[in-house]
Amino acid sequence: MLYSIYEVIWFFFIVAFGILAIEGYFYYHFKFYDRKWFLPAGAVFFPLAASFACAFFLDAGYSRLPAHFLYFFISETAILLFFRHVVRGRFLLPYLLMAPAFVGLALLLAYPFFFEVYLSFHDLKLTTIMEWKNTGKLPFAGLRQFVNVFTVPPLAEAGFWKLLIRTLLWTFINIFFHVLGGFILALLLNNKIRFKGIYRTLLVVPWAMPQVVAVLAMRGEFHSQYGFINVMLAKLVAWFPFLAGLGIGPVQWLSDYPLMTCTLINIWLGIPFMMVVILGGLQSISSSYYDAADIDGAGYFQKLRYITIPLIKPVLMPAITLGTVWTFNNINVIYLVTGQSGGTEQADILVSALYKAAFTYNRYSYSAAFAIVIFAILLLISVFYLRTFDAAKSQYER
Amino acid sequence: MKDKLKMQVTSHYRILRSPARGGGKSQARKKLIRNFLIHFGIILFSIVCIYPLLRIFSVSIRPGDRVISTDLSIIPDSAALLSYARLLKETHFLRWLWNSLIITMTTSFIGVSLASTAAYAFSRFKFPGKKFALLLLLSTQMIPAGMLILPLFLMIMKLGLINTYLGMIIAYSVSSLPFSIWILKGYYDTIPRSLEEAALVDGTSMIGAFYRIILPLSTPALSIAFLFNFTMAWNEYLVARVVLFSSKQYTWTLGLFELQGQFITQWGMFAAGSMLVTIPVLLVFLYSSKWLISGLTLGSVKG
Known part of the structure; x- marks a missing residue:
């Protein structure tokens, strides 16, 4: 049975998220982050155990052990840093309040935006779109699209x-x-x-x-x-x-x-x-x-x-x-x-x-580059506005 | 010192009693003229604002053979509901309205609830990255409108959500989030902190203060944000055009466009559809306009 790459990515995403949630709950509930063993265990012992567990139970093989260790090490360290600096810190509440909105923005605004940037450095047009659909390959265009915008x-x-x-x-x-x-x-x-x-x-x-x-x-x-x-x-x-x-x-x-x-x-x-x-x-x-x-x-x-x-x-x-x-x-x-x-x-x-x-x-890639140029202009305008807004505000609060 | 104060008070008293301020016939007449001018100006602007809507209404009730004419009267001779009947009979119009309503309500609810908490964080807390996050929010508003449609479409396609409500909801739900956060933050900033501090002293948590005090007090801003989300999603058609393709799943914008494309000269049916679509939005506005503007915070601090 063949899975598409997106199904696999989603599966891993959901599993990883579930594990993080359970782990986070235990950390938070028992206040593990106040214990002395929290840092060494989290950064070394857990990743080691998890990578060996992968090798044993999932038949991943010992050759993949370093890669798995690296993966678990990075994710665990991220969790540890999160608990050290966010959960224990004074800033948990604002971050939690902001989290849903910013996760949504990251998935539905930031990701498409960066995809657009990717498009602007490649060449997607009517003649290349079918090849791109079938193979996912796009000819690299460098800065040519940006030159085209002005010429x-x-x-x-x-x-x-x-x-x-x-x-x-x-x-x-x-x-x-x-x-x-x-x-x-x-x-x-x-x-x-x-x-x-x-x-x-x-x-x-x-x-x-x-x-x-x-x-x-x-x-x-x-x-x-x-x-x-x-x-x-x-x-x-x-x-x-x-x-x-x-x-x-x-x-x-x-x-x-x-x-x-x-x-x-x-x-x-x-x-x-x-x-x-x-x-x-x-x-x-x-x-x-x-x-x-x-x-x-x-x-x-x-x-x-x-x-x-x-x-x-x-x-x-x-x-x-x-x-x-x-x-x-x-x-x-x-x-x-x-x-x-x-x-x-x-x-x-x-x-x-x-x-x-x-x-x-x-002209997809051309318009992607065009969009990014427009975006830059707008950024300039509103940075200017924000400056004046700050000045006005400080004057008002004085 | 005491004499000086007394002098001040008497002088203020004199100003208050002077003919230029209160009482007197000329004052009453001046006020009358002023009120008349105010009403006149507002009525003039109001007519400019609603005239196109009235025109659409009059086109929609014109009999079939006289839809296009130079007639300017609002209620035409031999008015008929023929266009409405044809619209409901010959198209999926009700279905389009239903689709739009589901998508719009869901996205507005999601948008406002996400924005209300995030705006609270921005308004009441100091935390690392706050200024950067606010700038980030503002910069998302600068992404040109036509820019994200293509990547969004590809994402929704990969998730298998083409031609579904869920795909539309996903595409719409965050589009007006940054604006909602800005508006709500601005409003929360005007609510005095002393209210929450009093609640904290009385033993509630920060979340409790937010839920019991800030949210009820900011109904005007919340309703503005909700209305904004609502109108954004209700009017949108660029994304809908790529995501939805079967006539039964259309939102009303696509439906009316299709109508206009199919029957090029049928302004009557288009006008009828426009009327039916505009009515729910106007009703929502009418219902919530009493919250739009009010001096809630002022009252609650004074006691």
């Missing part, structure tokens, strides 16, 4: 640098209007007014709506003939004919200004999230600050400048950081608006170009 355009027309500038512009404009709109709406909602709950619900609708539906609905509103915007523009021109002389009238949004259309749609989509975050921050500000400012005779904008903005900065900065990353990474809006096949490529930003290079043009 060969990912799409029919736009090259890397053009896409980069377009992406930065897209990100900046979107985030600016998200924060501005969210801030204004949060300030409006933070008053003592009637129907607050209803307003809040209505304002959150673009975020609550499924993005696919929201984007396609908005795309319908930008339709050149039946969309709300062009219908209204046509009516305006019909009512006030002098507007036509100023160049105002129905516009082919989707084919002539695709990037502007995408930006408008994304601004509409992103404001509610910022609003909710900022509103949460506003409500956690104690009203005593404002009372004190009132007594000192501060005006509305003075209060805004010296109380509200500094106090919501700790809430706002992480939201802006994440918002930047999401906007930078936003495939959905652009992909849904500019269409799946034969659509315009004038609105493509880096990530949507990456997606098209991978799944429309089937």
Whole structure:
């Protein structure tokens, strides 16, 4: 009977994990790690015994003894170090609390990520994928894919640098209007007014709506003939004919200004999230600050400048950081608006170009290298953000 | 000293009683105008926010021969539920909704429960590697969206989970974990430590304090995190497109896309499906919006 390599690996993984769990339980329950014999027994005696046991009971043969000893020695030492420094230390609880989340992240984010890095140094494309599927072999490409990223355009027309500038512009404009709109709406909602709950619900609708539906609905509103915007523009021109002389009238949004259309749609989509975050921050500000400012005779904008903005900065900065990353990474809006096949490529930003290079043009390794370059850019941006966030926080805590 | 204090108090008293602050007819009128402006602004924004949804609704109840028109009215003449009937009869729509619901609820629950404990560790403990781990979390958010689909697909294939709920759940469950941890950590940071210290003095453990005090107090943040997980998984289609291939296992995003592909001009059925899909999400929002914002911590410290 033939087992696939993955079944074998899984079997060993489960067995090893079970043994570790049982062993760990005994160590912990009897507090063996406080005993003097714990270290020598764990590092030498147990591995020795286990490797001999393997040779005896599993018929592994004495020739494999050193290899088995090495394996058990390494794993046992890992357990010992774990008990010495984590279980006995003061940090057991935080590590235990973090463990499930980080195990999940390691398996489902880190592993695929490193696989992607592996792909970027090899050559996986339509002509090599069948061979790779059957034999698992890939031609090594070195840094060629990374050179290609900067020299060969990912799409029919736009090259890397053009896409980069377009992406930065897209990100900046979107985030600016998200924060501005969210801030204004949060300030409006933070008053003592009637129907607050209803307003809040209505304002959150673009975020609550499924993005696919929201984007396609908005795309319908930008339709050149039946969309709300062009219908209204046509009516305006019909009512006030002098507007036509100023160049105002129905516009082919989707084919002539695709990037502007995408930006408008994304601004509409992103404001509610910022609003909710900022509103949460506003409500956690104690009203005593404002009372004190009132007594000192501060005006509305003075209060805004010296109380509200500094106090919501700790809430706002992480939201802006994440918002930047999401906007930078936003495939959905652009992909849904500019269409799946034969659509315009004038609105493509880096990530949507990456997606098209991978799944429309089937250049897997090229797109892997492309993805890693994008990742590096994002890393730079957010390290910068984190710096400013730390500075803001220290200022706030001072 | 005493005189100075007295002077201060009287001056404050004067400010409080001055016509610029309270009382007086002009003040009432000013307040009225201000309230009107606030309402006006919010209503304007609200209309912008919900108008596309209303349009989708109006398209979905248009009779079959007039689905595409320049008509802007919300309730069209001779409204009919024809599109809904056709959608339910001719497609697996209910099945798609059910698939999406199972996948979405499971992933949200897993995501929030993992995030709540991890965020607690980040908020309340100092341990080696904390800053590094936080940076790591942030950097996972920077992985471009289209990047991990291919390796994830290969993993799920090797596990034999293609075209199953479990495969989808595995693919989705950690995708919004870093964000949930950040949001929850930020919220836990605003809860004063004195609450837990009081509980510790009363004889509970750190875990007990977390379970009995921090978790109940952070329902707003937990519900934000849950909603976030929910919307992420509910709206996702890039991963679903590679993992699921049989029409019966589709989530609604794939289903509606297929609809759009099959009947290019059938905006009516697409709009009907969109309405039915949007309703559960809006209901969840309505139900939990009272937790979204509240001054819970403030109240509990003051007593």
